[in-house]
Amino acid sequence: MKKIIFTLLCFGFILTASANNDPKIGDLLTVKTPTAQGFNHVDFPKANILIKRGVVTNYKSVNNETVVIDKVETEANGSTTVILKKQDGSKFFGFLSNVKADYTKAIGSGELVVIK
Numbered sequence: 001m002k003k004i005i006f007t008l009l010c011f012g013f014i015l016t017a018s019a020n021n022d023p024k025i026g027d028l029l030t031v032k033t034p035t036a037q038g039f040n041h042v043d044f045p046k047a048n049i050l051i052k053r054g055v056v057t058n059y060k061s062v063n064n065e066t067v068v069i070d071k072v073e074t075e076a077n078g079s080t081t082v083i084l085k086k087q088d089g090s091k092f093f094g095f096l097s098n099v100k101a102d103y104t105k106a107i108g109s110g111e112l113v114v115i116k
Contacts, residue, residue, distance in 0.1 A: 023072050023082050023103050028115040033063040041106035042084075043099050044092065055093045062092060066115065070098060080104055 031042065038046065044059065071083035080103040091097050106112040 023069050023080060025069055025072060027069045028087065029067050029069065029084070030113045030115055031062050031065045031067060032110055032113055033059050034109065034111055039111055041109055042101040042111050045096070050093060053093070053095060055095075067112075072103075 034040070038044070038059070044062065050056070066087040067084040068087050069082045070085045073081045073083075075081065082101050082103045083098050084101055085098045086092065092099060101112060103112075107114065
């Protein structure tokens with residue numbers, strides 16, 4: 001009997017923890033610059049596109065930037081894609097008003113951090 005109660009209790013904790021990780025419109029996130037050359041799970045433009053537009057090619061301008069989830073899309077395969085906008089309303093790199101990101105992979109890799 002103790003094993004059944006313990007199993008149900010653990011199952012309840014797992015469900016509660018997974019329910020809190022779902023993104024909602026209006027959630028605040030912080031963009032963290034990865035140690036690699038660019039972002040893998042947040043769709044910022046590549047360095048050559050930024051050079052053509054005359055923007056400095058590093059991603060320092062988006063490091064520690066607070067963003068808001070504007071739209072949440074769930075794909076058929078279970079992945080969650082979010083549309084991000086800057087909290088202050090300005091544009092990313094001076095020309096992008098919003099960007100897409102794979103929510104679970106970006107959170108897992110540390111490119112996005114949830115603000116509580």
